[in-house]
Amino acid sequence: MYFAVFGFDRSGLMDNNALRSMPRPLRIEFPGAVYHIMARGNQGNPVFADDQDRRRFLETLAETSEKTGWRVHAYVLMGNHYHLLAETPEPNLVAGMKWLQGTYTQRYNWRHQLHGYLFQGRYKAIPVQADNDGYLETVSTYIHLNPARAGLVQIGREPLRTYAWSSYPWYLAPANKGPEWLCRQRVLGSLHLKSPKGYEAYIESRALELGLKAGQRELEHKWKALRRGWYVGNDGFLDKLRVRLGRRLRPAKRDSHSGGANKEHGRLAAEQMLREALDALHLAEADLDEMRKGAPEKKVIAWWLRKRTTMSLAWISDRLRMGHPATVSHAVSQAKRGGNRGLERLKREVERLERPVQ
Numbered sequence: 001m002y003f004a005v006f007g008f009d010r011s012g013l014m015d016n017n018a019l020r021s022m023p024r025p026l027r028i029e030f031p032g033a034v035y036h037i038m039a040r041g042n043q044g045n046p047v048f049a050d051d052q053d054r055r056r057f058l059e060t061l062a063e064t065s066e067k068t069g070w071r072v073h074a075y076v077l078m079g080n081h082y083h084l085l086a087e088t089p090e091p092n093l094v095a096g097m098k099w100l101q102g103t104y105t106q107r108y109n110w111r112h113q114l115h116g117y118l119f120q121g122r123y124k125a126i127p128v129q130a131d132n133d134g135y136l137e138t139v140s141t142y143i144h145l146n147p148a149r150a151g152l153v154q155i156g157r158e159p160l161r162t163y164a165w166s167s168y169p170w171y172l173a174p175a176n177k178g179p180e181w182l183c184r185q186r187v188l189g190s191l192h193l194k195s196p197k198g199y200e201a202y203i204e205s206r207a208l209e210l211g212l213k214a215g216q217r218e219l220e221h222k223w224k225a226l227r228r229g230w231y232v233g234n235d236g237f238l239d240k241l242r243v244r245l246g247r248r249l250r251p252a253k254r255d256s257h258s259g260g261a262n263k264e265h266g267r268l269a270a271e272q273m274l275r276e277a278l279d280a281l282h283l284a285e286a287d288l289d290e291m292r293k294g295a296p297e298k299k300v301i302a303w304w305l306r307k308r309t310t311m312s313l314a315w316i317s318d319r320l321r322m323g324h325p326a327t328v329s330h331a332v333s334q335a336k337r338g339g340n341r342g343l344e345r346l347k348r349e350v351e352r353l354e355r356p357v358q
Helices: 016-021 051-068 093-112 133-144 185-190 196-210 213-228 235-244 259-280 296-308 313-320 325-337 341-351
Strands: 033-040 071-077 081-088 124-128
Touching: 033 093, 033 133, 051 071, 051 081, 051 093, 071 133, 071 185, 081 133, 124 133, 133 185, 133 196, 196 213, 259 296, 259 313, 259 341, 296 313, 296 325, 296 341, 313 325, 325 341
Parallel strands: none
Antiparallel strands: 033 081, 033 124, 071 081
């Protein structure tokens, strides 16, 4: 388990004072870990001004991979953010990201005669279960379809390979072509494909699905976990992550963490409580998308999370798909007051989950 944050001074170099003063967010590192990594520009600003910047970023990524041994399975460079699907044979995510973003920031600032931050706060690094082909396929497809989702490629009028700043065109190249640090076989294997033509047919068909409302809804539903969750995998993978965090999200001393790490611990505990509440009410997370915002089950789960965690109304509203945080506040008050027979029955179901407050 490793804790780190990144701060840069006005020249783009690591600021040690910032490191000492800022909270230390929780990171999960272990040999062979695979992550979906995403970082945005500071205040939503571009991180690539032109193609020269994009080439420079890929050069920096190549150097990072050489220094750390990373294996990059997929990437895409957008206007104000980038995505990576990266594997770390050694537990060095934090060290690698420090070098990648710090070095690129220096190079970008030097070229454009700028100072200060380039990237926005923390990057996201979501662990991905790599021993299950379905999860690698989901993340890599999401990354490769980003230009189509963003309208940078006109679906049905031009092939996705025309977007050059993605690993996808390299997937269509011969095996002996392409960057040494880009590993294509694992993703192709997850789809049981051996040829570039097979992968092209697969990805282009997914792109066409984005042009259809039904297909877009299906893909977006499949990708929600990538944007909302903190891991991509099954229950067994979640258990392994908990072990690596050094605790089971049950009794833990809150003073054993500080700042961002404390907040992260609380969020992980809340995610687990949400899963347990859904199980108690015989619901799956996908059901939340279909239920109305004020459904009794949502009201009771909101009340339970508000009672047993320190998560905000906004977080609960987002996770339960309840719309405005005021809806959660009203629902919590209604469940707390009692008197509604249906709500009381549901409350009894989740109260069986009694566990220490996190």
